[in-house]
Amino acid sequence: MPLEGRGLAFRYGRGPWLFREFDLSVREGEIVGLAGPSGRGKTTLGRLLAGYDVPGEGEVLLDGKPLPRSGYCPVQLVFQHPEKAVNPRLRLRRILNEGWEPDRSFREAFGIAEQWLDRFPGELSGGELQRVCIVRALGPDTRFLIADEMTAMLDALTQAQLWRAVLDIANERRMGMLVVSHERKLLDRLCHRIVEME
Structure with a gap:
């Protein structure tokens, strides 16, 4: 069953609409690209589909039902700027294990060094912290991943x-x-x- 955005619209306060009547679906096993100029609402659309924001119009459905409001969400979002996605006062081990506990081999596949886990986010580079955020989002119950410029800052x-x-x-x-x-x-x-956001 797909992840669907039907008739989505969003604006900040009483400002102009970023987009209206926007439809988008992603099927299981499908990789869909979202392209378009800056300021067209790509990041906002990603946040809507992951349940971080509520659309002004329309609905987001998973298997034909609204996203769950509690527990682990099967739609996970990886932000472009990882420092905005973590609590700077928590050690990386606790951040990484918030939704699930990836084993060492899984962490190593993404280049996460064991010594990082006892550090705070501010002690890692942006690229190192992004690796942690990616692994955190890939729990076994994740069915859809939204990658918002996920590797833009990396070589x-x-x-x-x-x-x-x-x-x-x-x-x-x-x-x-x-x-x-x-x-x-x-x-x-x-x-x-x-999909182009024009």
Whole structure:
């Protein structure tokens, strides 16, 4: 069953609509790209689909039902800026284990060093912290992953390593993905289809 946004609309306060009557679906096992200029609402759409924000109009459905409001959400979002997604006062071990407890081999597949786990977020680089955020989002109950410019701040080699690891998990579990990016070459390489926000 798909993750669906039906007739979605959003605006901040009484300001202009970022978008209206926007439909988007991602099926299990499908990788969908979301492209478009800055300021068109790509990040906001990702937040709506993951349940972080509530649409002004329309609805988000998973298996034909609203997203769960408690417990582990099967739709996970990885933000572009990892420092905004974690509590700076918690050690990385606790942050990583919030939704599930990945074993050492899983962490190593994403290049997470054991010594990082006893540190605070501010003691890691942005790229190191993003690895932690990606693994945290890939719990066994995750059915859809929304990657919002997930590797934009990383060098090309690290990007390739992380995407390879994520795609291995997605293929193994038939996990659906929405990839938000300005990099059209990345979307062309990863995605089954691309949706343009004009």
